[in-house]
Structures are given as structure tokens and as C-alpha cells.
Amino acid sequence: MKRLFLLVPLALFVVVGAFLANGLTRDPSNMPSQLIDRPLPEFDLSAIEGMEVGLSSDDIKGQVALLNVFASWCVSCHIEHPTLMALAARNEIPIYGLNWKEKPGDGIAWLNRLGNPYTLIGDDQNGRVAIDLGVTGAPETFVIDKQGRVRFRVAGPITDQYWTDVLAPMIEDLRRS
Amino acid sequence: MKVLLGFVCFLMFATGSIAAEPDEILDDPVLEERAKSIDAQLRCVVCQSQSIAESNAPLAKDLRILVRERISIGESDEAVIDYIVERYGNYVLLKPPVQGNTIFLWVFPALALVLGAIGTVFYLRGITPVTTASLSDEDEAELERIISERG
Numbered sequence: 039m040k041r042l043f044l045l046v047p048l049a050l051f052v053v054v055g056a057f058l059a060n061g062l063t064r065d066p067s068n069m070p071s072q073l074i075d076r077p078l079p080e081f082d083l084s085a086i087e088g089m090e091v092g093l094s095s096d097d098i099k100g101q102v103a104l105l106n107v108f109a110s111w112c113v114s115c116h117i118e119h120p121t122l123m124a125l126a127a128r129n130e131i132p133i134y135g136l137n138w139k140e141k142p143g144d145g146i147a148w149l150n151r152l153g154n155p156y157t158l159i160g161d162d163q164n165g166r167v168a169i170d171l172g173v174t175g176a177p178e179t180f181v182i183d184k185q186g187r188v189r190f191r192v193a194g195p196i197t198d199q200y201w202t203d204v205l206a207p208m209i210e211d212l213r214r215s
Numbered sequence: 216m217k218v219l220l221g222f223v224c225f226l227m228f229a230t231g232s233i234a235a236e237p238d239e240i241l242d243d244p245v246l247e248e249r250a251k252s253i254d255a256q257l258r259c260v261v262c263q264s265q266s267i268a269e270s271n272a273p274l275a276k277d278l279r280i281l282v283r284e285r286i287s288i289g290e291s292d293e294a295v296i297d298y299i300v301e302r303y304g305n306y307v308l309l310k311p312p313v314q315g316n317t318i319f320l321w322v323f324p325a326l327a328l329v330l331g332a333i334g335t336v337f338y339l340r341g342i343t344p345v346t347t348a349s350l351s352d353e354d355e356a357e358l359e360r361i362i363s364e365r366g
Binding site: 069139164165168169170171172173174 | 260261273274277278281301302303304
């Protein structure tokens, strides 16, 4: 009995160590989104300079769609852009753009140069809609279901691989339900 | 040497000025004080070891402006913080709230102290003190005899 008692510190060490080791494997910059399974916040944004039509939250409702937060100043958005272009070319899913904290004119210049994968784009110059969405950085993408609820959030660029492995099956499910 | 020491001391205290940028500051000093104390409690979600008061990230600036806007329309400090927590979750609080999934975090230090104290008490009680058995009457007499013989 006395011998067993001596094992208590070791047991404690193992338990605490397991918790801490698990903590090390998590990415602290990947904060969970508060919006999951909640309706997309209401917004009504004007068009970016050089475009005619803006984007409101009502435009997105009634279909499974992506809402992508992007900006020309965002390095990872350049990495993600070809993937979004390919999705748009194959008509996989409507992609709506939230042009985040962009200097007037920079957004359209970027799209003119690299192509525009977006169905509609809203200009979030003061970043208020991004805060309502709980955005922590660009790019960030929200998967919206038919009922206008946010079902998933991708923090960081979507790659072809990520689309095939994670998003495509999820969107297939959402379309059927 | 003194100059170097002075410089080192200066560097030690020169960590991040805690203030809003001039264009954000509210005219009313009372409201600005409240805004500053709220800033200090909110984590910058881009650079997570800083509060939004310390961070110069654009998103932190947006949040500082938002905090001041909400205060200006007459919201209480709690309401302003709740507004941001609703969007970013408890992660945004530098001091986590006491609730189900954080209770371990709050209780563990005290628990560790108590467990340590209990362990120490058990350990100390386990040590048998070195006791000297008292001599029997005959031994006492014998000792008395030896001492007097020598004396």
C-alpha cells in the first residue's frame, strides 16, 4: 500500500504531461469560430471601386455557397487564388467575396490581373463585417448552407487538396440535406 | 558602465507603449480611461500574446475603434466585452472566465498546494524521531558508581 502511494507523483506527472503534450499539438492561432451553426450575420456592403454591384447577406441565402475573405495585400490569398479560379471555372459552387480592408482601387486591380472567381463582391473597408464574422486573418472562408447558416470555417488558404478531401464531400452532404 | 546599466534598465521598461493611437482617442477622458481598461483585457486575435491595447495590428486597431464606438453610445464595459466575445469567443479574453471547461485551470494551483502540503505532513509524520530510551535503575546506579570512581 505504502509502495503504491509513492507512485502518486509519477501518475500526476503522466496525467499533467499528457494534457500539456496534447496542448502542444494544437495551433493557437486557429481559434474556433463562434458562428458555426449560427445564421450568417446580416450585412449590406457596397461594391468595390470599379464594380457595379455590392454584396448583402441576403444574396448568399438559399443555396450552399462559400464566403471568402480576401485582400490584395494578403500573401496567402495569392496562394489560394488559383484554387478559387479553378472552382469557379468548373462551376463547383458560388463563391462570394468579402474584400477586407482594401485601399480603394487595389481590389479591382488585383482581380483584373489574376481573374475574378467571385459571384459578387462586397467592400468591407472599415473591417466591420469581418469583425461580425469573427475573422482573425485573411484568407478565411465560410461554408454557408441552404438555410443561410454558417456550417464550417476555413482559416487560411484553400488548396486543391483541401477542397477535394474536406470541402467537396461536406458540400455534397449539405446540398443533399 | 553606468551608462550601459542605465540603458539596460531603460530597455527593461521600454516594452510596448500601452495606448491607443492619437486618432482613436476619445475626447472625454473618463470614457477613454474605460476604453483603455477594456483594451487591456482583450486579446489581439492576430498576435495572441498581446492585448489589443499593446498591438499595432490593423485588426487590433479596428477593435479599439469598435470599443470606443460602443462606449460612446452609452454601453457598459460588460456589454462592450460581451459584444466582442460573441464574435470571437472566450479566446479573446486574456483572463478566462470561471466555467465548466476552465475550472481545472483555476482550481489546479490551489489544489496542487493543498496536495503538496498533505504530502509533506505525511512525509514528516513518517520519519520516526531518534528517541533515547531511559536507563533502567540498575544501569543508573552503575553509571553513578563509574562517575564517582572517576571523579
